[in-house]
Amino acid sequence: MxxxxxxxxxxxxxxxxxxxxGWFIAHLTMHLVREDPVASPSASSSPSSSGTQGPSIPTxxxxxxxxxxxxxxxxxxxxxxxxxxxxxxxxxxxPGLVEAPGTGPVRWVRxxxxxxxxxxxxAAAIFVLSTLNDERGWGTNGRMxxxxxxxxxxxxxxxxxxxxxxxxCTDSHSAAPPRGEETAPVVDATEDTTMATASQAPVASPSxxxxxxxxxxxxxxxxxxxxxAAGLESYGDERQSARQYLINHYVGHILEQADTTCxxxxxxxxxxxxxxxxxxxxxPNAWPHPITE
Numbered sequence: 001m002x003x004x005x006x007x008x009x010x011x012x013x014x015x016x017x018x019x020x021x022g023w024f025i026a027h028l029t030m031h032l033v034r035e036d037p038v039a040s041p042s043a044s045s046s047p048s049s050s051g052t053q054g055p056s057i058p059t060x061x062x063x064x065x066x067x068x069x070x071x072x073x074x075x076x077x078x079x080x081x082x083x084x085x086x087x088x089x090x091x092x093x094x095p096g097l098v099e100a101p102g103t104g105p106v107r108w109v110r111x112x113x114x115x116x117x118x119x120x121x122x123a124a125a126i127f128v129l130s131t132l133n134d135e136r137g138w139g140t141n142g143r144m145x146x147x148x149x150x151x152x153x154x155x156x157x158x159x160x161x162x163x164x165x166x167x168x169c170t171d172s173h174s175a176a177p178p179r180g181e182e183t184a185p186v187v188d189a190t191e192d193t194t195m196a197t198a199s200q201a202p203v204a205s206p207s208x209x210x211x212x213x214x215x216x217x218x219x220x221x222x223x224x225x226x227x228x229a230a231g232l233e234s235y236g237d238e239r240q241s242a243r244q245y246l247i248n249h250y251v252g253h254i255l256e257q258a259d260t261t262c263x264x265x266x267x268x269x270x271x272x273x274x275x276x277x278x279x280x281x282x283x284p285n286a287w288p289h290p291i292t293e
Contacts, residue, residue, distance in 0.1 A: 077123035087114045087161030094121030102145030110153035131247045136287035221250035234279040245286035
């Protein structure tokens with residue numbers, strides 16, 4: 001029979017595990033989409049979660065960004081290039097509603113920024129929505145159109161510190177899970193397809209995600225704030241294009257688009273090709289439907 005001290009340790013361990021699981025499930029619940037994605041959502045400007053401290057991360061993966069901030073950074077919402085690698089795990093919803101500018105099925109988007117990041121939620125939300133509604137984007141030719149909300153949403157774009165990403169994503173580069181045991185359909189460029197929703201996906205247990213990647217899972221497109229500031233090696237100095245790629249690629253996963261590979265050397269990469277590490281032998285491309293000559 002365990003000693004009194006052993007019994008106490010068991011009880012404390014159970015309480016800690018219960019609190020952690022409860023936080024994660026509650027956080028995902030607050031991100032669930034509504035059943036009718038076209039209906040106007042209810043507004044809420046309160047923070048979306050109470051936080052959890054992420055694990056310590058290997059700082060060698062995140063060298064200091066040694067360049068001055070520029071106008072493109074400011075347009076993307078950055079007030080500084082000094083990105084804290086560990087955050088509090090609390091996220092604030094960017095307030096406001098913006099109607100969809102195009103035709104087709106409406107997808108409501110909510111933008112959240114982890115507290116303590118030098119990222120303006122208002123500016124980042126403008127960047128996200130302008131990227132998604134670009135003529136080269138997922139909504140081209142009336143396929144769909146994107147509106148912004150601070151309430152229930154179909155897509156939640158989250159700007160996160162590296163240490164907090166593990167609370168959202170069980171894998172560093174995973175697509176939204178399929179519905180039940182069905183095979184997730186791929187969005188047809190000529191048809192209106194209802195996307196999988198987070199409420200139809202199983203709730204996963206959190207695990208540390210200590211890499212430099214962003215991810216998409218459970219209806220969330222989680223953007224690593226360090227990458228948002230630093231850009232991607234495959235894009236060089238084209239940091240704005242790298243940011244557009246991050247938005248389009250991970251929202252593409254929420255729209256049930258699968259990863260692709262380079263079709264042939266020197267061809268334009270699909271936006272669903274993994275371009276965070278290396279795009280070669282293809283050329284980088286940030287857009288689902290790029291305009292080519």
